[in-house]
Amino acid sequence: MAFINYSAREINCKIVYYGPGLGGKTTNLLHIYKKTNPEAKGKMISLATESERTLFFDFLPLALGVIKGFKIRFHLYTVPGQIFYDASRKLILRGVDGVVFVADSQVERMEANLESMDNLNKNLKEQGYQLDNLPYTIQYNKRDLPNVVSLEELNRALNPKGVPFFEGVAYQGKGVFETLKEIAKQVIMHLKKGT
Amino acid sequence: MPDPSLIMYEEEFRQIDAELQKLHQQANAKATLLVDKNGQLITCVGESQNLDTTSLASLTAGNIAAAGGMAQLIGEKEFSILFHEGERENIHITLIGRVILVVIFDQRSSLGLVRLRVKKSAESFSQIFNRILQKVEKPKVSGESAEAPKLAPASPFSEITEEDIEKLFG
DSSP: OOEEETTTTEEEEEEEEEOSTTSSHHHHHHHHHHHSOGGGBOOOEEEEOTTSOEEEEEEEEEEEEEETTEEEEEEEEEOOOSGGGHHHHHHHHTTOSEEEEEEEOBGGGHHHHHHHHHHHHHHHHHTTOOGGGSOEEEEEEOTTSTTBOOHHHHHHHHOTTOOOEEEOBGGGTBTHHHHHHHHHHHHHHHHHHHO | OOOOOEEEOHHHHHHHHHHHHHHHHHTTOSEEEEEETTSOEEEEEESOTTSOHHHHHHHHHHHHHHHHHHHHHTTOSOOOEEEEEOSSOEEEEEEETTEEEEEEEOTTSOHHHHHHHHHHHHHHHHHHHHHHHHHHHHHHHHOSOTTSOOOOOOOTTTTOOHHHHHHHTO
């Protein structure tokens, strides 16, 4: 969970981007990296295979700014989406403060979305978390493609609790910062409640 | 249950820094870091100007987590020590409760010396972090009492508004 350092006057939080393989989690981070001022970001680390599939995680440290004299730092992580990397996904969820689920809007990826959502719930439970009690938002990515599922249907299948959701075209940056802003807001408000 | 947030106050931070300095000198290290198990850097001493300590902290935590996953697969609780040997630089990683101690050293030191000094420091770090955790948990349980630690300073979150958060994004 968050690390609050009164000495350095810093608050560090961990956000995990979860979702099916090739859904756009890394693309979200890449866009944030590209569009953030150099002084507000650290190096982006991608532990990927030779074919650029995430192997362990991507990591992007961001300094969002200062609130009440405290520097707010967010560490963004992605998980590897491919099914067989489940052990790695569990590890990355440890100490999570907020989750972004990046769903692939294409009809043929609905099953993968559902499977990944089940996997998220199961892995969070194993760590003692409940998705209902965590800051959480959904991004329906790839809205520019022709064969997409309607928002109503996506919400029915993946968002029964009606958490905030965003339409995304991550490679163009659409919806990326909106999603980040929403999860940042929820995480900070959640910390406020807990302290 | 997941670990509670790690909250560190000035007093403990100074103790940690002093302990880390001591270890750094005694182990003849190049740089010595203390990292939260979740990958956040707590503090570092030594030659860190040219070191990307944020990335190093995150990768260290990933490394420890992956080793822990492997340990469980073979019926071990965890692997608390990892050592990476390079041509010139080496990294010695030790898991101490919920924090990770990272010692980077070169030919000016040796694995034996680092292991010995880390072992001695581990106990001190354990004690300091136990006090930190007590400080976080105690006020909630018993309120103020004669033996309760000094009350924590007011939370930086208590007066945060949605407007403050909006401003972060310009």
